[in-house]
Amino acid sequence: MPKTDFNRHVGIRVVGRHADGVTVECALRPELLNFSGILHGGVTATLADVAVGQALAHHLKRPTTTVELKINYVLPVTSRKVRARSHFLHIGKTLCVARVDVFDDQKNLAAVALVTYMILPQPRK
DSSP: OOOHHHHHTTTEEEEETTTTTTEEEEEOOGGGGGGGGSOHHHHHHHHHHHHHHHHHHHOOSSSSEEEEEEEEEOSOOOEEEEEEEEEEEEEEEEEEEEEEEEETTTTEEEEEEEEEEEEOOOOOO
């Protein structure tokens, strides 16, 4: 996974690749929890975003950027780890749409996201 300081800071890593996406994982730490001791929703959304971005980086090897991210939170995450698995729904010339399922470490569905990415032109050399 191309490392960014932000991904490293949050502790996100790719733990699996499949034909239509990737699986990323993050260990819960106190600084990632909200005041109720539950994984902060922003971290969950970040996992979904990274799962699609990393899948596209591996699949297309072109620059991309998030256009839209819609997430439904299903279950509060209090486990030790959280995983997000992306699945491409559409890859066109300029846009990619993917679904991301987020699970706690007991494989309970915690969130579902629909993420749209723009596929950017290759930078000129």
